Amino acid sequence: MPQPHPRTAVARPVIAVAGLGIESSTFSPARTQAPAFHPLRDADVLTRYPFLAPGEPLRAAAHWRGALVGKSLPGGMVTAEAFAQLSDELVERVGALGPLDGLWYDIHGAMSVEGVQDAESVLLARIREAVGPDVLVSTSMDLHGNVSRELAHMSDLITCYRMAPHEDAMETKERAARNLVDLLASGAPRPVKAWVPVPVLLAGEQTSTRIEPAKSVYAAVAEVEAAEGVTDAAIWVGYAWADEPRNRAAVVVTGPDESAVSAGAERLARGFWDARHDFAFVAPxxxxxxxxxxxxxxxxxxxxxxxxxxxxxxxxxxxxxxxxxxxxxxxxxxxxxxxxxxxxxxxxxxxxxxxxxxxxxxxxxxxxxxxxxxxxxxxxxxxxxxxxxxxxxxxxxxxxxxxxxxxxxxxxxxxxxxxxxxxxxxxxxxxxxxxxxxxxxxxxxxxxxxxxxxxxxxxxxxxxxQDLVRLGHHRIRRPMFPFDPAMPDPDLTARIIPPSHTPLTGDDE
Incomplete structure (x- = not known):
């Protein structure tokens, strides 16, 4: 698909870092306020990431500009006021950084906000309005986040953790930042994104990568990533304790080759779906x-x-x-x-x-x-x-x-x-x-x-x-396993998501 402007290699790109992260249960009466995010601003943002410390190779590979990054302990829904306050400031700070080549969007992916659906996509849409269509965005997430079609559309690169517990959290963030630098330095077109929603919603305690079947399901991610024509591959378990249409498992594979990313995404999605009955709690x-x-x-x-x-x-x-x-x-x-x-x-x-x-x-x-x-x-x-x-x-x-x-x-x-x-x-x-x-x-x-x-x-x-069925989800897309255990096999063909600068049409399947 056409680019908004021809892309050229950028030897030392200017990259902003921004994001808000929280896992927030819609089944809890608690509410999360803005101070819970402990936001860092400007140069302090970079101190969150050891691989961006002075003297590190990745730090030297780009001009990094901190905007605002806030991360909260998991909790109840974020209040509308808190989300507006933090979002307004984040967007203003990103816009004030001047011309950018890239933006690293560091989020969790399970932020529920009063009166807002798919909050991370809403925030990224505002960021894109502020920075313009030419800026490349790399999104890093927790594997317990949710990937709607809109979030995949507005992200040029997107990845998540591959371990639960999340022993690879910083490794994942570094991969997201490095992939962005490499893409900007190459001058290559925006990657192809193959997205597959998987109608499974399970608790993290049932999908730990310490044990089977998640251990093998996630081992396949590295194999798909290693294929020719693939840049990154990721499986999201999704967040089980919120009730929104986006809450479910998902796969996204990115890279320059449409056939390679499609085949990889379908392989990972099928592996997750086929294992659905085998997932068990990580302990007695x-x-x-x-x-x-x-x-x-x-x-x-x-x-x-x-x-x-x-x-x-x-x-x-x-x-x-x-x-x-x-x-x-x-x-x-x-x-x-x-x-x-x-x-x-x-x-x-x-x-x-x-x-x-x-x-x-x-x-x-x-x-x-x-x-x-x-x-x-x-x-x-x-x-x-x-x-x-x-x-x-x-x-x-x-x-x-x-x-x-x-x-x-x-x-x-x-x-x-x-x-x-x-x-x-x-x-x-x-x-x-x-x-x-x-x-x-x-x-x-x-x-x-x-x-x-x-x-x-x-x-x-x-x-x-942990008994998800008795919680009372009513907004998730049905049928969904385990809520509908006898559901037919879903359509697990890869959906090719258009580049971020082109319109997204149709339903978030």
Whole structure:
């Protein structure tokens, strides 16, 4: 297809970096405000990326211009006001950078906004209006993002992580930036984009690349990418805890050869679809009582249990108290001579303030949780000894550990995910020496996975409930697996997406 102007090679292109990223559940009552994105601006944007540090080869290959990049912890829907505020500033900053050759659009891909559908596409459309049709855009995403036809259309290059957990996050971002530099330096035409929507919507905990079938499904990505005529290949699982038409799996393969990218996209899409019945949870699952029973009867220490329904790194409110109530009701956990148990965590600003005032070693009675999501249990009241206090955390602000017998409950001013060993040791806790560690998480992040002698996932309630069918999706495109398990095979032929400077017509199939 014709280019708006003939493309010529650019030896050292000018490239802007911009984007907003969050995974936001439409099934959570929580709302995300602008400060949660901790936006970086101007030159500070480049400090997010080690491969753009001074002296790095990729830094020297282009003139990099930071606009605005903001990344939030997963949470509830972004308010319309917050999205407008951040988007307006981002677009203004991009427009003020002057003539650009390229733009790297660093997003997550699962941002749900009040009153806005397909928010990342809406934002990219505004950016394109500001920079003009000649600017090449490379989009990098989480594999739990969503790729609508509009997003694929407005992106000249698009890619995502290939590992879950996301151990290749920075590698993916570097690939997106490098592909953009290489394309600009070559002067080659815009790549061909083959997009295949796959009507499957599964939780990340069912599609971890640590285990089959996702391990083999994603291994095929590198094989497709290595084919002649292909620049990049990607499979998106999609985001299961939002209810929009774009929420589903997708494949995009890009490159100069239409037949090669089409064949690669269809191969990857078919592989994902054919494996749909084989996807299983990454760890044994059960009710909370079943998981606790297994932990107490096991000699494996430390034994980890994922409190999955309120996982803050998937979009949960983080303050559901359902599991904590049940722990406190069990006398073996609140006894002084009971098993050593760590629970991470529950927000309670007033409880934290009381504990801080009292100081380490003091005995206090505090109430916390269920200020945002009280649908499953109310606030929890505990009496215990202040074990530790820590100030200044980027997410939690202030953290307190309250010891109730053998149960150590982490309380925070604001919700925080606990993924690293230091998250516990900084609070004078020894997770490796504990009998049981219960964390609001889905699959264990790498450090926790390495630490756990054994592990189960408790199917608990919350805004990111693992039982997707009972959540009540009504806006996703149907039929969709697993909501319609007997659905016929879908059309998995590659759709060739027109270049970004040409109109996109028809429906987002």
């Amino acid at each position: 699952t059960g009710t909370l009582d079943e998981c606790l029973g297994a932990a107490l009867s096991s000699t494996a220490r430390p034994y980890f249990i994922s409190d999955t329904g309120d996982n803050p790194t998937a979009g949960g409110a983080g303050d559901v108290t359902w599991t904590l109530h049940r722990l406190l009701e069990r006398p073996e956990f609140t006894a002084e001579d009971g098993p050593s148990v760590i629970y991470a965590s529950v927000p309670g600003p007033a409880a934290v303030e009381t504990a801080v005032r009292a100081g380490v070693g003091a005995r206090v009675t505090v109430t916390a949780g269920a200020e945002v999501d009280d649908r499953h249990a109310g606030p929890v009241t505990m009496t215990g000894v202040v074990h530790a206090v820590r100030h200044g955390d980027r997410d939690a602000r202030t953290e307190v550990v309250l010891r109730v017998g053998g149960l150590h409950v982490i309380l925070t001013t604001l919700r925080k995910p606990y993924h690293h060993e230091r998250d516990f040791t900084d609070l004078a806790l020894d997770p490796r020496g504990a009998d049981l560690v219960i964390v609001k998480i889905g699959y264990l992040e790498p450090e926790l996975f390495e630490m756990a002698a054994d592990w189960k996932m408790a199917l608990t309630p919350g805004g990111v409930d």
